[in-house]
Amino acid sequence: xxxxxxxxxxxxxxxxxxxxxxxxxxxxxxxxxxxxxxxxxxxxxxxxxxxxxxxxxxxxxxxxxxxxxxxxxxxxxxxxxxxxxxxxxxxxxxxxxxxxxxxxxxxxxxxxxxxxxxxxxxxxxxxxxxxxxxxxxxxxxxxxxxxxxxxxxxxxxxxxxxxxxxxxxxxxxxxxxxxxxxxxxxxxxxxxxxxxxxxxxxxxxxxxxxxxxxxxxxxxxxxxxxxxxxxxxxxxxxxxxxxxxxxxxxx
Amino acid sequence: xxxxxxxxxxxxxxxxxxxxxxxxxxxxxxxxxxxxxxxxxxxxxxxxxxxxxxxxxxxxxxxxxxxxxxxxxxxxxxxxxxxxxxxxxxxxxxxxxxxxxxxxxxxxxxxxxxxxxxxxxxxxxxxxxxxxxxxxxxxxxxxxxxxxxxxxxxxxxxxxxxxxxxxxxxxxxxxxxxxxxxxxxxxxxxxxxxxxxxxxxxxxxxxxxxxxxxxxxxxxxxxxxxxxxxxxxxxxxxxxxxxxxxxxxxxxxxxxxxxxxxxxxxxxxxxxxxxxxxxxxxxxxxxxxxxxxxxxxxxxxxxxxxxxxxxxxxxxxxxxxxx
Numbered sequence: 001x002x003x004x005x006x007x008x009x010x011x012x013x014x015x016x017x018x019x020x021x022x023x024x025x026x027x028x029x030x031x032x033x034x035x036x037x038x039x040x041x042x043x044x045x046x047x048x049x050x051x052x053x054x055x056x057x058x059x060x061x062x063x064x065x066x067x068x069x070x071x072x073x074x075x076x077x078x079x080x081x082x083x084x085x086x087x088x089x090x091x092x093x094x095x096x097x098x099x100x101x102x103x104x105x106x107x108x109x110x111x112x113x114x115x116x117x118x119x120x121x122x123x124x125x126x127x128x129x130x131x132x133x134x135x136x137x138x139x140x141x142x143x144x145x146x147x148x149x150x151x152x153x154x155x156x157x158x159x160x161x162x163x164x165x166x167x168x169x170x171x172x173x174x175x176x177x178x179x180x181x182x183x184x185x186x187x188x189x190x191x192x193x194x195x196x197x198x199x200x201x202x203x204x205x206x207x208x209x210x211x212x213x214x215x216x217x218x219x220x221x222x223x224x225x226x227x228x229x230x231x232x233x234x235x236x237x238x239x240x241x242x243x244x245x246x247x248x249x250x251x
Numbered sequence: 252x253x254x255x256x257x258x259x260x261x262x263x264x265x266x267x268x269x270x271x272x273x274x275x276x277x278x279x280x281x282x283x284x285x286x287x288x289x290x291x292x293x294x295x296x297x298x299x300x301x302x303x304x305x306x307x308x309x310x311x312x313x314x315x316x317x318x319x320x321x322x323x324x325x326x327x328x329x330x331x332x333x334x335x336x337x338x339x340x341x342x343x344x345x346x347x348x349x350x351x352x353x354x355x356x357x358x359x360x361x362x363x364x365x366x367x368x369x370x371x372x373x374x375x376x377x378x379x380x381x382x383x384x385x386x387x388x389x390x391x392x393x394x395x396x397x398x399x400x401x402x403x404x405x406x407x408x409x410x411x412x413x414x415x416x417x418x419x420x421x422x423x424x425x426x427x428x429x430x431x432x433x434x435x436x437x438x439x440x441x442x443x444x445x446x447x448x449x450x451x452x453x454x455x456x457x458x459x460x461x462x463x464x465x466x467x468x469x470x471x472x473x474x475x476x477x478x479x480x481x482x483x484x485x486x487x488x489x490x491x492x493x494x495x496x497x498x499x500x501x502x503x504x505x506x507x508x509x510x511x512x513x514x515x516x517x518x519x520x521x522x523x524x525x526x527x528x529x530x531x532x533x534x535x536x537x538x539x540x541x542x543x544x545x546x547x548x549x550x551x552x553x554x555x556x557x558x559x560x561x562x563x564x565x566x567x568x569x570x571x572x573x574x
Contacts, residue, residue: 176288177454
């Protein structure tokens with residue numbers, strides 16, 4: 001079943017005349033992990049933000065369950081975002097340094113107004129336990145946490161609204177390799193348990209290969225190749241994919 | 252032996268973060284030093300050039316470079332070594348280049364002979380693959396991409412024709428394709444100039460692709476040391492095994508990683524006995540008695556674990572993995 005259908009999505013940053021996303025068309029199926037790989041600056045994160053309407057697209061369409069996300073009102077979009085979430089790249093920048101971890105998670109419920117009072121705290125504890133942290137973290141500040149722990153908080157926050165689809169924007173690229181494996185395990189486990197759908201963005205082909213079902217290779221705003229992980233890794237067609245595979249440090 | 256580190260201990264205030272490191276680097280050899288953030292690997296690198304200020308860091312042990320103990324040298328003698336015989340490339344090129352001087356000026360500063368400066372600089376730029384900026388004397392660091400900045404840093408490091416270069420996570424901030432280019436550049440320079448390299452990184456994959464010998468550091472000590480081939484084919488310390496099992500790859504598709512649980516201990520609260528005990532999958536009671544010594548396993552291969560011989564057999568096959 002198609003969860004999201006994206007058709008010829010365009011975004012140009014006018015000031016710099018950069019076509020960050022240049023005609024992206026693809027579908028994401030329910031329950032799959034779709035990888036998006038490419039160098040810095042090729043438009044991966046812009047695409048992620050376009051899908052969630054965190055920035056506005058110039059043209060194109062994004063269908064989520066028969067609704068064109070680009071045509072619905074802001075309040076409808078806010079409701080829809082309950083099921084479309086994102087885990088950001090840099091866990092040092094994506095948590096408010098002045099908020100306690102409990103507040104970070106409870107804020108999600110304040111925005112969506114679906115859970116109130118005491119229930120919020122219980123939910124937050126439950127989420128922290130899901131991601132391998134415990135109740136003790138409620139009162140901590142993000143500065144007291146290590147990179148891995150912060151990223152777990154980021155994951156808990158994304159899970160707070162019980163989403164169907166999560167964009168993972170380089171969730172492990174700033175972590176040590178041992179912590180990276182822990183976080184990948186957590187993401188794989190959550191995906192299987194909750195039947196989540198991921199759009200997994202990374203520049204590390206090792207990471208992509210270990211978690212994704214399908215991969216799309218992006219270069220300067222365009223998809224140059226896409227296919228199952230098997231095909232892309234075993235039998236790359238496009239020159240750029242070959243270069244990426246050659247430079248990747250695959251053991 | 253170009254560099255010999257003997258029983259190096261470094262303490263910040265009263266907390267020892269490097270707790271007796273032994274490491275040798277031969278002429279023309281690349282030694283990789285691997286470990287998690289905060290295991291003391293950067294401190295080892297900084298100690299080699301005595302860059303840790305005496306008022307914060309208490310250093311003991313010996314660092315013999317060309318048979319002189321660096322830790323005993325006076326500032327004048329150090330000046331003749333730092334940047335000339337031993338140079339350092341830091342992790343983030345953008346924060347280690349000076350933003351208010353041009354790249355040309357910064358490379359010129361490193362040159363010993365001040366004749367034919369522009370020819371010398373052009374040669375350096377060419378050797379690090381920065382042909383594009385040859386002759387462009389007014390290029391500032393911010394005008395370069397991350398990869399080019401790191402090339403400029405490497406250019407500065409080799410400008411004085413050093414015999415040892417310390418590279419502290421030189422590719423961590425870079426993209427995969429650029430990472431590969433920088434690694435190829437370093438290997439090329441190493442062969443051409445017969446450089447010795449101390450390569451510090453947390454990523455085994457990078458170190459595997461460049462180092463001849465590898466030391467794995469945990470909680471301020473080396474827990475396994477050996478040639479690259481030995482470490483890849485028969486890792487013997489549970490920590491090394493955990494690190495290797497954490498490498499993501501296509502072959503491990505959709506399987507859970509056999510991860511090292513928990514996180515590295517704080518230096519102020521190190522556990523008794525083996526420091527890896529709380530996170531170790533193979534632990535037994537004996538591990539708590541005392542911290543194991545670095546034992547010979549075979550030629551050029553040492554491990555700090557009392558179970559070394561049994562561990563390889565007990566390493567779990569991939570399909571039996573769980574969180």
